Amino acid sequence: MGKIVGFEISSQEPEKAVKFYSNVFGWEFSEPHWDYWAMSDVKGSDNKGIMGGISKGPSDYPHGTRIQIEVVSMDAAISKAKENGAMIVREKMQFDEFFLAFLIDPTGIGFGLIQKKY
Template sequence: MPDRKGKIVGFELSIPQPETAASFYKDVFGWDVGDPSHGYAPVSTEKENGIYGGISKGGGDFPHRVRIHMEVYSIDETLAEAEKSGALVVKGKMESEDFSLAYLVDPTGIEFGLIERKERSS
């Protein structure tokens, strides 16, 4: 079983002007920002060894947010462990083709995401 507990593998920037942010990070840091799909523009911070993320429009109630994503071996086990330790599950396990995702808030109020990659069979 690979040790994937807590490795930071991604991020999200949610802001009122995502286009302005995309231009800023492209110009200043050289980030590769893709075309938005469903309001979310994928980001690669580096050609090699960088982490991936995205830029999207923040919600009206909380327009500015930076959220890290941590990779775990099992979202289900990590959610249970996190709740026992005082975390609040904001959005439970969501499925996509390549990974599962969940959002939590730690006991101090910091929001973060969990990612469990799905193994691909050849």
């Protein structure tokens, strides 16, 4: 797999960011859940797009944008990433429909791993 399936914009002022992106680009957001405002319509006229949203950034990643990369096995991907110099920021977390983890690559770029539950 390894395809980019989502993005997350982290902000210490997520409500302000939601208003900005709504006003400038017409993005629509769902009501917040776990300090995360999911985009409610990410599909373009060609019915393609990636999922994304805006979150209240944690103290270790207070602002910025990070991609989410889909993997078949979260544990295997984390292990391989660590072997190649990545640092784990958030260990594997479980949500209703997926697992999620946050890492930083050897150059300092943050990214997420996501594994869907089938």
